[in-house]
Structures are given as structure tokens and as C-alpha cells.
Amino acid sequence: MKVHVKVNGISYEREVEPRALLAYFLREDCGLTGTHVGCDTSSCGCCVVVMDGERAVKSCSMFAVQADGHEILTVEGLADGGRLHALQQGFWDQHGLQCGYCTPGMLLTSYALLRHNATPSEADIREGLAGNLCRCTGYQNIVKAVQQAAGALRESVGAS
Amino acid sequence: MIPAAFEYLRAHTADEAFAFLQQHGAEARVLAGGQSLIPAMRFRLARPAVLVDINSLNDLSYIRVDAKSLAIGAIARDADVERAPWIADRRWSLIHDASRVVADPVVRQMGTVVGSLCHNDPAGDWTAVALAARAAVVVRGKSGNRQVGIDDFLVDSFTTATGEGEMALGVVFPMPDDRTAGSYQKMERKVGDFATAAAAVQVSMNDDGTIRSAGVALSAAGPCAVRVDAAERLLAGQKPGEELIRAASDAAWHRSAPQADLRGSVDYKKHLAGVLVARGLRQALARLGVQA
Known part of the structure; x- marks a missing residue:
């Protein structure tokens, strides 16, 4: 069936089978391979994208047809031209990744987390990221990265 | 791990969803959050011929x-x-x-x-x-x-x-009355896992310091969640105390009939059921300002 999904502000109209999962739609039909597939069974969080600006969802556990008429944000949509999003800058500055496989999911889950809570405590961040697994960093620098981003976003709101 | 093919029907009203389900009967499943159903379909543990998506309702x-x-x-x-x-x-x-x-x-x-x-x-x-x-x-x-x-x-x-x-x-x-509190106690191996064992407890107090009524249930303790009737009966009308909590905990141990799996043995899970009910009762009572 035909679906119409706005991804990172760009409209994609594609013919898909109902059983096509959103993660594969993004990667194969839209060519946006920044969304990674890890466990493929909703455990690891590598495939997290943000739906309608505020809801982090595991795109391996949602059908593309369910995204019809919705807006999806993937890691490709975070940076503003050549300028990294505060979260990306935070991961860069704080060494919040090693192999980078989990990073897109970490970024998008954190994005939704900060939309709901602009001043998260360390515990809030750790709890909020509990559905995203990382096997390299030990999470410490990921938490620091999100803290840095939260601070930077607050400052930019304050400045504007 | 791609699900088997199915027909996708998006309902726009509850009436339409119901009509779809009436039309397709046992062939159809409702798609709500999909966080259990979609993984089950991916493992081919579920193969519905028709999915009725109610997310637009x-x-x-x-x-x-x-x-x-x-x-x-x-x-x-x-x-x-x-x-x-x-x-x-x-x-x-x-x-x-x-x-x-x-x-x-x-x-x-x-x-x-x-x-x-x-x-x-x-x-x-x-x-x-x-x-x-x-x-x-x-x-x-x-x-x-x-x-x-x-x-x-x-x-x-x-x-x-x-x-x-x-x-x-x-x-x-x-709606519980003012003198009610509860507690949910879940033991899981890691975040996001199903419970190794879990206990749900809700307690309502009388003004004289006795328990008016209690709800006690277990998860991962049988084919589906179970009510620990014996614990509910023995708590009602009594003043909370260490002995009473131990008796309720023992009732949970008796009621629990788990299956052994990678999360634990039968003995371990039964033991947990008792411990979690005791913890749940203590926490619910503490939330009501009752020492036990």
C-alpha cells in the first residue's frame, strides 16, 4: 500500500508491503542508513527515531504503514546544515561513543527525553536511556554528553 | 525476521474497527502499541492474517x-x-x-x-x-x-x-479511598526484561489502624497473573505487623506456581514471590504512615 511519511522535513511517498518495518523503510526505501538495526526485537534501542517531534519509538517494532501521515526525525535530520545539534556536539566533546553503532538511537532517545524534560538529573538521563544498550562506553560519557547538551540547549533558549 | 504477510486495515472509528473484527473473526488481531505483537509476529509466534490498526482512534x-x-x-x-x-x-x-x-x-x-x-x-x-x-x-x-x-x-x-x-x-x-496506597515490586534481570517475579499490592486502612481490605497479586507465578486470595483474606480486618506480613508472604509462596526458565528455578521464583509481597506490603503501609 502507499504510504506518505515526512522524514527530516522531506516527504517520501512509497509503495510498501504492510509487513515492512519502519526501520527497513527508512534504510532501504528512503536510503537513510543512519538508523541502525541492532537486536531487531525492541531490546537494544539502536533503531530509535522520533515520531511527531516528541515520541521516541523503536522503529524495528513499528510498521511503516503506521508512520503514514506522521513526521519522523532520524539522526540525519539532527544537524542544521554544517552545524551539529547540541546533542551531537555533546557526544563529540564528551567522547560519548566508541564504535558508534548505538549512537543514532542514543541521540534520538535523548532528543525526546530533553523535549519532555529540559533539566534532567543524572538519574533522569540514566533512566531515560535505559532502553538503549551500549557495549563500548560504559554509559558514563553518554550521560555527560546529554548533560552538556541539556545545558547548551537551555543556554540557547535563554539567549534567543 | 520479517513478519509473515498480512492484510492491514486502518480503522478511523471504533465502529469501523469493530466491523473489521466482526468481518474477519479469529483471523484478525488488533494492533495497538504493537510492542508485544510485532516482536511476536517477527518471531512468527503470531501470524494473524489481518491486522486492525486502532492507533488512529x-x-x-x-x-x-x-x-x-x-x-x-x-x-x-x-x-x-x-x-x-x-x-x-x-x-x-x-x-x-x-x-x-x-x-x-x-x-x-x-x-x-x-x-x-x-x-x-x-x-x-x-x-x-x-x-x-x-x-x-x-x-x-x-x-x-x-x-x-x-x-x-x-x-x-x-x-x-x-x-x-x-x-x-x-x-x-x-477509585481507591483516601487511606489507600499500593506498591509494585518487580525483580528483573535487566531493564526492559520481563519479571523474574513481581508482586502487586494495594492496601486500604480503617481509621482504627486495622486493614480494611487488601489486593495482592503475583506475576510470573503461573500461566497468567494470579490473585493471592489467601493473603487478601488474612490481611483484612487485622492490625499490620511483622507476623501478619510473614503470613501474607507465606500465602504468596504457596500460591506461586512458576515455571523454571533462564530467569530462575521454581524454588527461587517462589521464594521471590514471598519476599516481594512482604516488601510491597511494607512499602504500601509506609506510604500510609503505618509502621509494620
């Missing part, structure tokens, strides 16, 4: 509290329950506790309370909560809507009283 996304009850619609998300403004009220502490430990925070963005009840996983969280809080599920059938008490609703593993062509529209939790 915005009139079923309600979470409403009034003087008599809390009503949660079929597509209200776990995360929305967790963020509800009234959730910090101690009367809802059982539901609040559970809303923070179902699966993981991202799964809770999509997952629904009603979907979890309908899925009726032996180790689900909301099933035990619904038993302890004495909830009822609103089921739409051919002859209209009916409320099914949770004890009757949970029939067996992955089986509920929702018949062929019927759909669950929501769940209703009766």
Missing part, C-alpha cells in the same frame, strides 16, 4: 480520573500514564510504580496498558496490577459494551475473555 487515547474511577482507553500509552498529573497521589502508587518499570522507557512510548492486559503474558506487569486494584475491562461485543472483571478477563496464558470479533475498549480502575 484518538477517542480511545483517554486517561480520565473522576470521583469514581480511573479509566484508560485502548491506545493510551504507558508513558502517558507515567506522566499523568494525578499519578503522584498515593492512592495511585501501585499504578505509578508499575508505569515506571514496564519494559523500558522507549517501549513505554508506544506500549499500552490495555494492550498488555489483552496480550496477557504470564510475566506481564499490568495484569497483576489490575488484579490487585480490582480493575475491569470494557469489552465491545455484538450486544454492546460490557465490563468484565479482571479475574474473569484473564483466562489463561495469552488468552482473555475477549471473544472472536470482539475488542477491548478500555480498562477501569475503581
Whole structure:
């Protein structure tokens, strides 16, 4: 069936089978391979994208047809031209990744987390990221990265 | 791991969803949050020929509290329950506790309370909560809507009283009185896992310091969540104390009939059931300012 999904502000109209999962739609039909597939069974969080600006969802556990008429944000949509999003800058500055496989999911889950809570405590961040697994960093620098981003976003709101 | 092919039907009204389900009967499944159903389809443990997507039914996304009850619609998300403004009220502490430990925070963005009840996983969280809080599920059938008490609703593993062509529209939790608090105690190996064992407890007190009534239920303790009737009976009318809690804990141990798996042996899980009921009772009573 035909679906119409706005991804990172760009409209994609594609013919898909109902059983096509959103993660594969993004990667194969839209060519946006920044969304990674890890466990493929909703455990690891590598495939997290943000739906309608505020809801982090595991795109391996949602059908593309369910995204019809919705807006999806993937890691490709975070940076503003050549300028990294505060979260990306935070991961860069704080060494919040090693192999980078989990990073897109970490970024998008954190994005939704900060939309709901602009001043998260360390515990809030750790709890909020509990559905995203990382096997390299030990999470410490990921938490620091999100803290840095939260601070930077607050400052930019304050400045504007 | 791609699911088997199916026909996808998006419902725009509850009437339309019901008509689709009536038309396709046992072939069809309702797609709400999909956080259990879609993985099950990917593993080919479920192969519905038709999926009726109810995610567009915005009139079923309600979470409403009034003087008599809390009503949660079929597509209200776990995360929305967790963020509800009234959730910090101690009367809802059982539901609040559970809303923070179902699966993981991202799964809770999509997952629904009603979907979890309908899925009726032996180790689900909301099933035990619904038993302890004495909830009822609103089921739409051919002859209209009916409320099914949770004890009757949970029939067996992955089986509920929702018949062929019927759909669950929501769940209703009766409003607890002021002197009520609860606790949800879940032991999990890691965040997002199903419970190794879990206990849901809700206690209402009399003014004279005795327990008026108690709800006690276990998850991961049998084919589906179970009510620990014996514990509820022995708690009612009594003054809380260490001996009483031990007796309720023993009743939970007796009632628990888990299966051994990678999460633990039968002995271990039965032991946990007893420990978690005791912890749950202590926490619920502490929330009421009662020493035990």
C-alpha cells in the first residue's frame, strides 16, 4: 500500500508491503542508513527515531504503514546544515561513543527525553536511556554528553 | 525476521474497527502499541492474517480520573500514564510504580496498558496490577459494551475473555479511598526484561489502624497473573505487623506456581514471590504512615 511519511522535513511517498518495518523503510526505501538495526526485537534501542517531534519509538517494532501521515526525525535530520545539534556536539566533546553503532538511537532517545524534560538529573538521563544498550562506553560519557547538551540547549533558549 | 504477510486495515472509528473484527473473526488481531505483537509476529509466534490498526482512534487515547474511577482507553500509552498529573497521589502508587518499570522507557512510548492486559503474558506487569486494584475491562461485543472483571478477563496464558470479533475498549480502575496506597515490586534481570517475579499490592486502612481490605497479586507465578486470595483474606480486618506480613508472604509462596526458565528455578521464583509481597506490603503501609 502507499504510504506518505515526512522524514527530516522531506516527504517520501512509497509503495510498501504492510509487513515492512519502519526501520527497513527508512534504510532501504528512503536510503537513510543512519538508523541502525541492532537486536531487531525492541531490546537494544539502536533503531530509535522520533515520531511527531516528541515520541521516541523503536522503529524495528513499528510498521511503516503506521508512520503514514506522521513526521519522523532520524539522526540525519539532527544537524542544521554544517552545524551539529547540541546533542551531537555533546557526544563529540564528551567522547560519548566508541564504535558508534548505538549512537543514532542514543541521540534520538535523548532528543525526546530533553523535549519532555529540559533539566534532567543524572538519574533522569540514566533512566531515560535505559532502553538503549551500549557495549563500548560504559554509559558514563553518554550521560555527560546529554548533560552538556541539556545545558547548551537551555543556554540557547535563554539567549534567543 | 520479517513478519509473515498480512492484510492491514486502518480503522478511523471504533465502529469501523469493530466491523473489521466482526468481518474477519479469529483471523484478525488488533494492533495497538504493537510492542508485544510485532516482536511476536517477527518471531512468527503470531501470524494473524489481518491486522486492525486502532492507533488512529484518538477517542480511545483517554486517561480520565473522576470521583469514581480511573479509566484508560485502548491506545493510551504507558508513558502517558507515567506522566499523568494525578499519578503522584498515593492512592495511585501501585499504578505509578508499575508505569515506571514496564519494559523500558522507549517501549513505554508506544506500549499500552490495555494492550498488555489483552496480550496477557504470564510475566506481564499490568495484569497483576489490575488484579490487585480490582480493575475491569470494557469489552465491545455484538450486544454492546460490557465490563468484565479482571479475574474473569484473564483466562489463561495469552488468552482473555475477549471473544472472536470482539475488542477491548478500555480498562477501569475503581477509585481507591483516601487511606489507600499500593506498591509494585518487580525483580528483573535487566531493564526492559520481563519479571523474574513481581508482586502487586494495594492496601486500604480503617481509621482504627486495622486493614480494611487488601489486593495482592503475583506475576510470573503461573500461566497468567494470579490473585493471592489467601493473603487478601488474612490481611483484612487485622492490625499490620511483622507476623501478619510473614503470613501474607507465606500465602504468596504457596500460591506461586512458576515455571523454571533462564530467569530462575521454581524454588527461587517462589521464594521471590514471598519476599516481594512482604516488601510491597511494607512499602504500601509506609506510604500510609503505618509502621509494620
